[in-house]
Amino acid sequence: MAANTQTKYSVLLPTYNERENLPIITWLLTKTFAENNIDYEIIIIDDNSPDGTLEVAKQLQAVYGEDHIVLRPRSGKLGLGTAYIYGIENATGNFIIIMDADMSHHPKAIPEFIKKQKEGNYDIVTGSRYINGGGVYGWDLRRKLTSRGANFIADFLLRPGVSDLTGSFRLYKKHVLQQIIKATVSKGYVFQMEMMIRARQFGFSVAEVPITFVDRVYGESKLGVGEIIGYLKGLWMLFTSV
Numbered sequence: 001m002a003a004n005t006q007t008k009y010s011v012l013l014p015t016y017n018e019r020e021n022l023p024i025i026t027w028l029l030t031k032t033f034a035e036n037n038i039d040y041e042i043i044i045i046d047d048n049s050p051d052g053t054l055e056v057a058k059q060l061q062a063v064y065g066e067d068h069i070v071l072r073p074r075s076g077k078l079g080l081g082t083a084y085i086y087g088i089e090n091a092t093g094n095f096i097i098i099m100d101a102d103m104s105h106h107p108k109a110i111p112e113f114i115k116k117q118k119e120g121n122y123d124i125v126t127g128s129r130y131i132n133g134g135g136v137y138g139w140d141l142r143r144k145l146t147s148r149g150a151n152f153i154a155d156f157l158l159r160p161g162v163s164d165l166t167g168s169f170r171l172y173k174k175h176v177l178q179q180i181i182k183a184t185v186s187k188g189y190v191f192q193m194e195m196m197i198r199a200r201q202f203g204f205s206v207a208e209v210p211i212t213f214v215d216r217v218y219g220e221s222k223l224g225v226g227e228i229i230g231y232l233k234g235l236w237m238l239f240t241s242v
């Protein structure tokens, strides 16, 4: 990929108890960007993780440099949605990549996202597990049904025109993301879904790239009953208001 000095990608990595995963994802990201000659920064938004993720992040910053690793810690666990908002406020790139820090989202997909974005000058490129070539690896039946069910209900009620509404591995033009965020009211996991609905409302173009979501090896998902209830409430709010 040719170097383009005007284009910079800011990766938002929200972390909560990711001390084992963070060095691996950071290494893979830096390697991917360097090999593809892409200008980037990785913004780590840690919510005072009890496992000491921030200490690991500081060590990584010392290794890779402050230009490439930006630390934006917060005082407590304030949720995924607000972590993204905080990350965007601090991003200096003109494109934003949102992804999980737990290796569920492989950085090797990023050059494919960028290629796709350039092909159609899309506003958003979203990774999809539910189109040809995509998939999920390592989930038990309960988690598979939760994800499929969440997408099925959202698709039925909201007709989003995107096959994987709850996924979070996405590339946005920064000004597009800022506009969507302003209109988005959800704060938890439902945030991802609402973002796509708002994108459709504004008429932004969205392209999909197949991804394989690999369940984390280290640590635990933070998706609990409370998040699922929050998702259903958010879905209902959108159904009745959009």
Ligand SMILES: Nc1nc2c(ncn2[C@@H]2O[C@H](COP(=O)(O)OP(=O)(O)O[C@H]3O[C@H](CO)[C@@H](O)[C@H](O)[C@@H]3O)[C@@H](O)[C@H]2O)c(=O)[nH]1
Pocket (backbone or CB within 6 Å): 013, 014, 015, 016, 017, 018, 045, 046, 047, 077, 078, 079, 080, 083, 099, 100, 101, 102, 104, 147, 166, 167, 168, 169, 189, 192, 216, 220, 221, 222, 223
């Ligand atoms: N800063 C911060 N980070 C958080 C918080 N909660 C979770 N994270 C971070 O957000 C990422 C995803 O969290 P997980 O808890 O591992 O997510 P998941 O259950 O595997 O859910 C993933 O898949 C869902 C779709 O199936 C997605 O909806 C969801 O956004 C996420 O990508 C990880 O990097 C995790 O450390 C929080 O309150 N604060």
